[in-house]
Amino acid sequence: MRWATLAHVHLDRVASPWLVRRFVDPDAEFEFVEWGLDGGLPDPTRLRIPEGATPIGIPGVRLGLHDENGPCFQKVLRAYDLDDPALWRMERIVAAGVSHALGTPARPDQTEEERILGAALNLVGAAFGVAHDDTAHLENALPLYDGVYEHCRIWELSEDVLAGAPKHPPLRIPYLRDALERAREGHA
Template sequence: MAAPIDISAPQLCRLIGTPDCPIVVDVRIDEDVQADPRLLPGAFRQPHHRIEDLAPRLQGRRVVVICHRGAKLSQGAAALLRLWGVAAVALDGGHLGWSDAGLPLVPLAALPPRDAEGRTLWVTRRRPKVDRIACPWLIRRFVDRRARFLFVAPEEVHAVAERFGATPFDAMPVSTEGGDWSHRGEFCTFDAMVERFGLDTPPLRQLATIVRGADTRRPDLAAESSGLLALSLGLSELFTEDLAQLDAAMVVYDALYHWARETAQAGSDKRAVA
C-alpha cells in the first residue's frame, strides 16, 4: 500500500497537543500570512523554496506541511522532503480549510521572537510548582516544541529577560508596562496563555480551571486540583534541578490533557445523542 501524502484537519487536530504530534511547517507566501496572520498550534514558518534546508533536522520525524489551500506549495514541499527520506505529508485543505473548520489558530502577534535556530526563549522564577510547569508544557505542546526555559532567582527574572532576550512569565512583581505573561486578578498565567494564544478549546479550558485551582489553593474550582497540587509539590521535592522537574512533569500534563479531551468528547457525544 502506498504511503499517504495528505492528512485531514480532524486527523491533525487529534494529534496536536500530544507527544506524538508531527512537526508542522507553514510554507504560505507572505501575502497569505498577512491576510491571516495566525499559525496552526505548534507550527513554524519556512519559505517553500527553502524547505530542503530543514531536511537534516527532520530525519526520522513525521512532518505536516501547510500552505494556503493544500495545493502546489505544500504538495511540492512535502514531496521534496520525502526525497530526503522524511515522512512528510500535506494538510488537506491547507490553512484555509483548517480556519474554515473553526479549529484553533495562534496569532503571530502573540508569539515572542525566535533565535537564529527558530526557538523561543522564556524565563521565570526558579523552583516551580504548578503554573511555572503548566505554562512550559502548554508552550512546548501548542506553541514551540523546541522552546527553551530559564529558571532564575525571582528578583532577577526581568533583568535576565532584558540581557538575554528572553520572554518573562509568571514573574514577581508583575511589570507595570503590562507586557508580562502573568497572573491577572484571580486568573493564572496559564489562563492568560490559553486566551492570548487562541487556544480556548474545551479541553484546555478545563485544564486551565484545574491548574488555577491547584496554583491558587482553590480546590473548590475542580475536583482534580488537589491531586495536581499534591503531584506538583511532590515533584518539586523529588527534583532539585528545575529542568529535570519540568521534563518529568510533562507526562502529568499530557495525561491530564488527554483525560480532559476525552471528557469533552464524551460530553459532546452525549449532547449529540440527546
Template sequence: MHADRIASAWLIRRFIDKQASFKFVDSKGYEPQPGELRFDMAEAEFTHEDDRCTFETLLLRAGLTSDPALTAIAAMVHELDIADGKFQRPEIMGFSALMSGICATTSDDEARIARGSDALDQFYGYFSKCGV
C-alpha cells in the same frame, strides 16, 4: 516551581513554541537577555493578569481559549494557584495531589516540568476525548 509554572511550561512547549527552552533564575530583579521572555514571575511578560493565573494569561494571549480541553486544564490550574473557588471541577483534588506529589518527590525544575508534562498530556487526552 509549582502547578501554574509547571503547567505554563507544558503549555508553552506543547502549543506555543515546541523549541522553547527555560532558564531558572531568581524572580526578583532578573533582567532578561535579548530574546528572553519571562513567565510566572514578578514583572514578567506573561504572568497573572486581573483574576487570571499565568496559564490562563498564556492561553488567552496565544489565542488558545477555543480549545475546551485546555480551558478545563486552565480551570484546574487556576484553582490550585489562586484558590478562589471560581471553578468547581471534580478533577481538582486529584490534580492537586498529583502536582503536590511531583513537587514533593523532586526539587529539580526540569524533572518537575517533565513529570508534570506527562500528567498534563493525560489530562489533555482525557478532556479532548470526553468533550469536557
C-alpha cells in the same frame, strides 16, 4: 525560542511551560530565574531575566504570575488565542490547584473534580520540586500534564460517546483512544 520563568517551579509554572511547549513553541527552552529566599514574591525590578528570553510566570510581565486576571496558564491561552475547550477545562483545574496551594477561596462554580485534580497537581508538583531540579521537574512533569489534557479531552466528548464507553479498562482505553482520534479528525 528561549523562555524564562521563576526558579523553583510549581503547578502553574509547570502547566504554563507545558502549554507553551505543546501548543505555542514546540522547541521552547526554559531558563529559571532565581529569586529571594525571604518567603515573599520577588520584586520584578530586581529579577535578572535572560536577554532575549520571553518571561512567563514572573510578576510584572504580560504572561505573569497568577493574580486577579487568572493563572499564568490562562494568560498564555488568551495571549496565543488558544480556543481548545479541553485546554480551557484544564485551565480550571490549574486555577483550582493554585487556589489550593495558596489557600484562597475557590471559584463559585468550581466542581469537585476540578478541586480534587487541582489539589493533586499541587501536591504532586510539590513532591516533584523536592525530587528534581527545575529542568528535570519540568521534563518529568510533561507526561503528567499530557495525561491531564487527555482527561479534559475525554470530558469534551459527546454524552452519547461517553455513555457508550465500556467500563473494563482493556475495552475502555482503546474505545476512548479511537473516540479522541475521531474527534481530532472532526468525525465525532
